[in-house]
Amino acid sequence: MRRLPQLIQVSALLGLVFTASAAPGPTGENEFPEFIVDGQQLAIDQLRDLFLLRQSPRTAVTFDLPYILPSVLWPAIGTNASAAAMREFYGSQLLERKIDDEGYVTSNQHRGHAHDDGWPFPTWAQAGGAGWLFSHAGDSYAAMFCEPLFTSFAGWETTAVTVVRHDPSIGLQLDLGPHASLTPPAINVDTLVTPFIAIEWNGVLPSDAKPFLEWTTADAPEFNATRRIEFSSTPPPVALGHDRRATMIAAYRHPLWMGRITRLRVNFGNAAPAHIVLRALHTAVDSRHPVNNPQWLEACVDYFDWTTDVDFLRANLDRMRRATDFAVNEFALAKNGVAVVPWVGHDGRPGFTIGADGKKNIFPGCGVGNNYWDLLPFGAQDAFLTISLFHSLKRVADVEEQIARHPEWNLPAMSKRADELRGYAARLQREGTKKFWNAKAGRFIGWIDRDGVAHDYGFTFLNLEAVRYGFASDTQAKAIVNWIAGRREVAGDTSCGADIYHWRFAPRATTRRNVDCYCWVWNAPEVIPWGGQVQDGGAVLGFSFYDIMARLRVNGPDDAWQRLRQITDWFAEVQQAGGYREYYKVLGRGTLQGGGTAGGLGLDCEFLESVLLPQVMLYGFMGFTPQPDGFRLEPRLPAHWPSLTVTRIAVQDCVLDVTARPGALELNCRRGSTKPLLVSLAPGQWHLTVTDVNGQTKEEPFLHLVKTNADKVSLALQAGQRARLTRTR
Secondary structure, eight states: OOTOOEEEEEEEOOOOOSSEEEOOOOOGGGSSSOOOOOOHHHHEEEEEEHHHHTSEEOOGGGHHHHHHHHHHHSSSTTTTTTTHHHHHHHHHHHHHOOTTTTTOOOOOOOOSSSSSTTOOOOOHHHHHEEESSOTTTOOOOHHTTOOOOOOTTTTTTEEEEEEEEEEEETEEEEEEEEEEEOOOOOOOOGGGOOEEEEEEEEEOOOOOOOOHHHHHHHSSOSSSSSEEEEESOOEEEEEEEOOOOOEEEEEEGGGTTSSSSEEEEEOOOSOEEEEEEEEEEEEOOOOOTTTTTHHHHHHHHHHHHHHHHHHHHHHHHHHHHHHHHHHHHHHHHHHSSSSSOSSSSSOOOOOOEEEETTTTTEEOSSSOSSSSSSSSSSSEHHHHHHHHHHHHHHHHHHHOOOOOHHHHGOOOOOHHHHHHHHHHHHHHHHHOOOOOHHHTTEEOOOOTTTTTEESSSSSHHHHHHHHHOOOSSHHHHHHHHHHHHTTTTTTTOOOOGGGGGGTSOOOOOSOOOOOOOOOOOOOGGGOOTTTHHHHHHHEEHHHHHHHHHHHHHHTHHHHHHHHHHHHHHHHHHHHHHTTHHHHSTTTTTTEEBBBOOOOOOETTTTOOGGGGGGGGIIEEEOEEEEEEEEEEOOOOOOTSSSSEEEEEEEEEEEEEEEEEETTTEEEEEEEESOOOOEEOOOOOEEEEEETTTTSSSEEEEEEEOOSSOOEEEOOOOOOEEEEEEEOOO
């Protein structure tokens, strides 16, 4: 997974530190939600212990948001039974997430030497680019790659530039005279590995300044006005809490940015003097992640569904619409029917080939990662992105529809927008389930590269998300679950049958050994044994959530529960051994990734999405779905469960304990709502009984619900009240 690795120079692994953390301290067991199942409590408590172990993770990284928010927005924890802390943190994160002028949502990772709004690697050094760093402060990559620290402009050509002083903590402090310029030493780099030029700087140029970048090439060795790109005279805001302001110049968009670049020149375009600080100038790989937009949108909708925070929506709606439009247009959904990534280095082709003689040809700039699985060259016609957009566009359409239904929110409604977005989603499914379906293997492939080559390594994570999100048809969903469950085998796979669950807690991320299709920086995958790399036969705990949810959809609750029991049995052994790190010290059990080391198993450290697995109790077996006006309840209980209770569910401003029994639902109100909640139920005839704090009851014996907008019961419960809904037909 992305956590992955790691930057690699040839075959050396370099661990990364991620911008993520757990909550300041654990909540007491009596102050945390409970899962209660009579007769199964030992196993259920193991699952709750796993939840407690990973409770309330906080992350600023975009790719993790759709995995974390569904896990942290509902638990009303602490003595005051509140979800406010997590909601406040993630509400701010979503509102503060940088979206560029075009609508691209930043990755928001730690600083690196690639695109400032993308993933930290591949770095310009790995790409064979060029760069000059005048400060290493807060830059771990500078040490990793032994980047020299430049303290002057020795070897540069300068015009009207005076170095005031070099401060290693911030860079070169410069006085600029009129029409100042900087020309670094000669370089010789290919435009394939330098689609962007990064200028890290701070200061203020005159308001009328029009700075620009110039360059020369092997074929055009003189600077001239035909090869110029203007950039903003104001550096962008500080990113990720660093004193880092990087102007990213999209050089690849200029028609003359081609061939080999031999010189760069930064012209400040200033008629009056100015003072700036220059931290760095370097080429940059396009390390942006196409999935950022749908993943951030998913998180925004999750937040709104759980909170119905109209002020949040009011502050964020324009940003959500820009992010949506960017994804629709940038990935050419109308033209292609599936998501196609057009960016340099994201064409789906691997970063190296293996010749007939066994020798490798390395192609720097090719195979750049696109998502959580950051070594795999998803791209071009991208199934992962297509599935992500399919689900996120439908959810954004739901929000647009709610805005139109609630004029009292005083938000600008856009007629037909919901229908348009659902139209895009429907076409993504219609085209994607044909284009990406490997009929022979009975599963979805990962992507089709620019040369038309399909890439299929048995991506279980992608296929299980396709089932969970309803992208896969019923027939496809059954084929996928049967394959992963080992009920059928795929010819040519390295892992088949029971071995797919070799790691016990989750299926292998991939089932076919991959030693030939990665980003160019991971060009010696064969030195890592099968299963020793998360993205090649390893496994991630959190994504067992999708496995359980897929089984629930295809095979029903008994099969889902059987699989969950296998996971809780494994976790009991782990806890008895003293935790993950102690358990996996035993040779042969696998290698853990995280905390700066590479490995095959993602469980702890930066694998914050481990918190996702316990949510199968709420979203799966309880069938609880938050909605802007309340919630939906559609439980699916295993045959041997007499009931299921989930406590401390914070939905909007209400806190409930919910119990599901065959044919009956009970809601115990811990904190009352300031407005009625609409409870959406399965169609049928229901009997409602409300009991107040004094034991007085009120009954409505014949609620006939149909599968339309009338399938909802309005409840205005106060603290201490209980509601019982019994299905009579």
